[in-house]
Amino acid sequence: MRYMDAAITAGVKIPNVAEWCRVNGVNRRTYYRHKKRIEAEGAWRERSRRPKTSPGQTPAAVEAEIIRLRGELSPDNGADMILAELRALAARDGWAARGLRVPHRSTVNKILTRSGLVAPQPAKRPKSSFRRFAYARPRDCYQVDATAVKLAGGGTAVVFDVLDDCTRLLAACTAADAETAAGAIAAITAAAAGHGAPGVVLCDNGSAFTGGGRARGAAAGQFSRAVAALGARLIHSSPYHPQTCGKVERHHQTLKKWLALQPRQPADLAALQALLDAYRDWYNNRRHHTAAGAAPQAAWDAAGTLGGPGQLPRQDDATVHTLTIAPNGTIAVGDAQISIGRHRAGQHVTAIRDHDRITVYTPGGQPLGYLRIDYARRHQGTLTPAA
Numbered sequence: 001m002r003y004m005d006a007a008i009t010a011g012v013k014i015p016n017v018a019e020w021c022r023v024n025g026v027n028r029r030t031y032y033r034h035k036k037r038i039e040a041e042g043a044w045r046e047r048s049r050r051p052k053t054s055p056g057q058t059p060a061a062v063e064a065e066i067i068r069l070r071g072e073l074s075p076d077n078g079a080d081m082i083l084a085e086l087r088a089l090a091a092r093d094g095w096a097a098r099g100l101r102v103p104h105r106s107t108v109n110k111i112l113t114r115s116g117l118v119a120p121q122p123a124k125r126p127k128s129s130f131r132r133f134a135y136a137r138p139r140d141c142y143q144v145d146a147t148a149v150k151l152a153g154g155g156t157a158v159v160f161d162v163l164d165d166c167t168r169l170l171a172a173c174t175a176a177d178a179e180t181a182a183g184a185i186a187a188i189t190a191a192a193a194g195h196g197a198p199g200v201v202l203c204d205n206g207s208a209f210t211g212g213g214r215a216r217g218a219a220a221g222q223f224s225r226a227v228a229a230l231g232a233r234l235i236h237s238s239p240y241h242p243q244t245c246g247k248v249e250r251h252h253q254t255l256k257k258w259l260a261l262q263p264r265q266p267a268d269l270a271a272l273q274a275l276l277d278a279y280r281d282w283y284n285n286r287r288h289h290t291a292a293g294a295a296p297q298a299a300w301d302a303a304g305t306l307g308g309p310g311q312l313p314r315q316d317d318a319t320v321h322t323l324t325i326a327p328n329g330t331i332a333v334g335d336a337q338i339s340i341g342r343h344r345a346g347q348h349v350t351a352i353r354d355h356d357r358i359t360v361y362t363p364g365g366q367p368l369g370y371l372r373i374d375y376a377r378r379h380q381g382t383l384t385p386a387a
Contacts, residue, residue: 005044075257079108084288140307141165141200143248146179152265160187163248169296171195173280175272181222184208197230199313231309321351
């Protein structure tokens, strides 16, 4: 094409166009189309292929709102939070009557990327690779954990979070001077007083919940006795496996981002607790939670039934099993025996059972494979490798 355009532009005489096109492998209609444009414009230039109209393009007013919310909603200013605010804005301002609509989540992300408001993270694990597991009802399970925060004077305090596994409601958020059993007991007691006792309390193996490796006698069971007094069952996560308490672990990030944005940082426990009380009100009542599909308090209020000590917790969507591969290369998930491979004997894996599907992951969260349970037999065979 470049040779043909150069020949036409230079005014080369071609006595037999049909023969020239045959020799050079050019369609005659293409030749005359290029010749006509070059004679009219002086040279061949590619024209934009963009359509004259784009009926599906997001209106400028909606794009402006998305960019505005990206700045105003910080630190929780991802696409899901922006969409929640846009839906409320659309209902309030009558977008439907003006011919405007709330765009899809992918459209919001494209607008943010196009505007330079998203930092590329190509190595970040996609959400589609995760399989979420949760208890079916509010108060079936409370997750409790502690995290350290900095005070304005340079000191350190500890915050105990008690999170409802189903709705993500923050049942308690209390400040303490250190990660102790007394602080953990105060947090779970406050959660039970405000929202009722759960069926299960899930925590890690921190010293506040176990008494520590050197604890003996009464000190070793302070937290467990407090949980038992509520009528709840205490479950500790597997050591070195923070994913089990992943919801409350992830919540620490949200809390710390919110605290960092406050104009006045707390200098003591009283000031920190006042901030935590304000945070809990914002988090439960005004912050849209993607997993719950609403603000946590709204999700709690919409639940048909509540769990608690008098009812066995239900975990409808999935169960999680942390297992060690046997010397013969197998694991057992309930009655199902699965072959992983003798070369992996002794390794630890996590199996997630979602109804009749079992997916097995490495400790690093990488999927080894999956299978469908055949209830007619105990030995299920080998995994289908993960794509």
